[in-house]
Amino acid sequence: xxxxxxxxxxxxxxxxxxxxxxxxxxxxxxxxxxxxxxxxxxxxxxxxxxxxxxxxxxxxxxxxxxxxxxxxxxxxxxxxxxxxxxxxxxxxxxxxxxxxxxxxxxxxxxxxxxxxxxxxxxxxxxxxxxxxxxxxxxxxxxxxxxxxxxxxxxxxxxxxxxxxxxxxxxxxxxxxxxxxxxxxxxxxxxxxxxxxxxxxxxxxxxxxxxxxxxxxxxxxxxxxxxxxxxxxxxxxxxxxxxxxxxxxxxxxxxxxxxxxxxxxxxxxxxxxxxxxxxxxxxxxxxxxxxxxxxxxxxxxxxxxxxxxxxxxxxxx
Ligand SMILES: [Fe+2]
Numbered sequence: 228x229x230x231x232x233x234x235x236x237x238x239x240x241x242x243x244x245x246x247x248x249x250x251x252x253x254x255x256x257x258x259x260x261x262x263x264x265x266x267x268x269x270x271x272x273x274x275x276x277x278x279x280x281x282x283x284x285x286x287x288x289x290x291x292x293x294x295x296x297x298x299x300x301x302x303x304x305x306x307x308x309x310x311x312x313x314x315x316x317x318x319x320x321x322x323x324x325x326x327x328x329x330x331x332x333x334x335x336x337x338x339x340x341x342x343x344x345x346x347x348x349x350x351x352x353x354x355x356x357x358x359x360x361x362x363x364x365x366x367x368x369x370x371x372x373x374x375x376x377x378x379x380x381x382x383x384x385x386x387x388x389x390x391x392x393x394x395x396x397x398x399x400x401x402x403x404x405x406x407x408x409x410x411x412x413x414x415x416x417x418x419x420x421x422x423x424x425x426x427x428x429x430x431x432x433x434x435x436x437x438x439x440x441x442x443x444x445x446x447x448x449x450x451x452x453x454x455x456x457x458x459x460x461x462x463x464x465x466x467x468x469x470x471x472x473x474x475x476x477x478x479x480x481x482x483x484x485x486x487x488x489x490x491x492x493x494x495x496x497x498x499x500x501x502x503x504x505x506x507x508x509x510x511x512x513x514x515x516x517x518x519x520x521x522x523x524x525x526x527x528x529x530x531x532x533x534x535x536x537x538x539x540x541x542x543x
Contacts (some may be wrong), residue, residue, distance in 0.1 A: 229385075229490040231332040234260025235485035237271035237427030238447035240304065244389040247469040248449055250283035252481035256448065261293040263500070266332060268295055270508060271427030271445050272302025272391030277309050278318035289320050298328070301340050302391040302427060307359040324353070325371055326380050327386075334422075334488070335384040339375065339426075341392035341400050343368040365392035365400040365428075379413055379421060385495070386411055386421045387488075393426040395442050398522025405440065414439040418540050419495050422488060431525035434499060436536045441497050444523070445531065448483065450525040452476040452512035460510025476512035477529065478504040484531045495538040501531030 229524055237258050240246055255363040260268040268288075277286050288297045301315070301324055331468050345363025346352040351368045367375065367390075379386050393399035394406045400407065406424075413420040418439055425443040428453055433444035457466065458474040466473035480502065487498040506529050512519065517527045 228389040228491075229333040230383040230488070231330065232264045232266060232485060232487045234263060234265040234268040234483055234485055235270070235425060235445055236268075236448050238273040238302065238430055238450065239270065239364055240273055240276065240447070240450050241283060242276040242308065243472075245276070245470045246450065247465065248294070250287050252267055252449060253283060253516060255288045256481050256483045257287060257291045257293070257295070259483055261291075261295055263486060266298045266330070267297065269336070270299040271306045271389055272300040273297055273427060274302065276304050276307045277315040277428060278305065279309055282319070284318050298336060298338055298389070300338050300389050300391045300424040301543070303315065303342050303359050303364070305342070306356050308357070308516055310356050311339075312353060323364055325374070330439070331386055333384055335382045335386045336377070336453060337375065337378055337386055337388045339367060339390040341367055341390050343371075346442075353382055367400065367402040367406070372402060375406065376409055378406065379409060382420065385419050386422045388421060390424070390426050392428050393444060394424055395426070395444070395523070396486070399426070410440055411438045415542065418542055419538055420496055422497045422538060423486070423497065425436065429521060429525065430527065431521060431523065432501070432528050432532055433523065433525055433531055434532050434534055436538070439538055441536055441538075443499070444525070445484070446482050446528070447478075448481045449478050450480055451473045451529060452515065453505070454512070454515035454517065456515040457517050458510050458512065460506075460514070461508055465508070467495070476515065476517060477507035477508060478529045479494050480504045482529075482531045493540050495540070497538065498535045499533055501533045504529040
């Protein structure tokens, strides 16, 4: 019977000079995953705005002291302050913008790239260097969708999907409908073929079981809410510590989760151990407009929730 434990986090947004945080909380996330028995750590994108120039990507993650593999998705901010997609891939040690790897624990880890939108000629393309979005964005695009269908349909292993933009209803990627149809079809035919879909980008917390898959909206590690409005609860010296320091509500401790997937004769059990925190300096996002739900009906919160879910192996 298979068993896997991995660590997960998202939207660290390391951007020295613009954001106030350092790499120390990232070290805490890596350590927590290792101490929780994780075989690997994965992030759901927007890790760093200028990865080729950020040593912590190598020193804290790729060359972590535990020898733990670290996977990750590209987020829409990954190219915001970086000169080329190739340089970002090299900094992260990614083989390509989307790929899968078959883990020795018996699971297929599928890393997706939701950073496609309409270019100036109207055709779908990847977000370019020094940009964080294109119109009609958050897309996988036709070629990646075809590749994903093949990767899931022919997989001998249960699949775990990771993306930056959500593939959930109602406000996820415009390509999410095709992914959800694929999951419904494959999970009806072979229950548990896709066990988990995790995403970042929304900076909100949610876990829900639907179509035999656990949808995990992974909250941001530290930067819980952004607004053009300055957060009035932050101390003045903190607000002055970096260019955009005043424009966020923060978590006091770095948020991450440990996910355990255990196979039994008749079911899969997925356990998520999240993390409860508080707003740094007791400064919530409400006065900055953070009291309005997003397109999923979710509000900012200083936590990643915990829970356990059973997925039956009986055909639906
Ligand atoms: Fe994002």
